[in-house]
Amino acid sequence: MGPTPGAGPVGRILAGHGVLLGTAVVTVLVFLLSLPSSPQLVEAAVPALMAVIPGLCVGYLVKRAALGWAATAPGQDGQLLGAGLWHERYDGCARAKAQFDAEVAAMPSGQARDRAAGAAEALSADLAELRGLAATGYSVDPRAVRHPTKPESREVSARLTHAEWTFRQSVEQARGAAR
Numbered sequence: 001m002g003p004t005p006g007a008g009p010v011g012r013i014l015a016g017h018g019v020l021l022g023t024a025v026v027t028v029l030v031f032l033l034s035l036p037s038s039p040q041l042v043e044a045a046v047p048a049l050m051a052v053i054p055g056l057c058v059g060y061l062v063k064r065a066a067l068g069w070a071a072t073a074p075g076q077d078g079q080l081l082g083a084g085l086w087h088e089r090y091d092g093c094a095r096a097k098a099q100f101d102a103e104v105a106a107m108p109s110g111q112a113r114d115r116a117a118g119a120a121e122a123l124s125a126d127l128a129e130l131r132g133l134a135a136t137g138y139s140v141d142p143r144a145v146r147h148p149t150k151p152e153s154r155e156v157s158a159r160l161t162h163a164e165w166t167f168r169q170s171v172e173q174a175r176g177a178a179r
Helices: 009-034 041-050 052-071 085-106 111-140 151-178
Strands: none
Touching: 009 041, 009 052, 041 052, 085 111, 085 151, 111 151
16 A cells, blocks of 8 residues: 555544634634734734634535545555545555454564465455445445445445454454464
8 A cells, every 4th residue: 555645644634623623723824923013912812813713614625625635545455445424434444454464574584474474475465455445435436435325336435344344353263263
């Protein structure tokens, strides 16, 4: 899983907290700009408080831009997952697989490591299937952020939920077998 612009830390922060950041930046900027014209801090705070509503609007635009930026970032095999529901669901499983791969790499050479490496290969195939399911969900319902928004994407979401659970169980079984 290679780094993508939308999956980077800045993209995640902006997508998750864009409204708050936009509001804070606009409010502080208006406060700082009104300081030279106001002899007292209280008088400078009034325009800053009035800037909260435009700040919310700017923050919302920042958040939507970050989500759109992430949605145009292709994944490892070129399939788009977006930055919402489908990406988050796949990303959690990909992190579990990466953690398992790190555990396998840290194991001493021997039969246990060989068994774990074989399990890691099987998990890679399962993860690819899970990515395909998430890509299907994104193609059906690209606007889903937390929950499916279209009736046809609910079935894909239910299948993805089951696949996630099965994948996580497989990771735990592979961990147990490697010990």
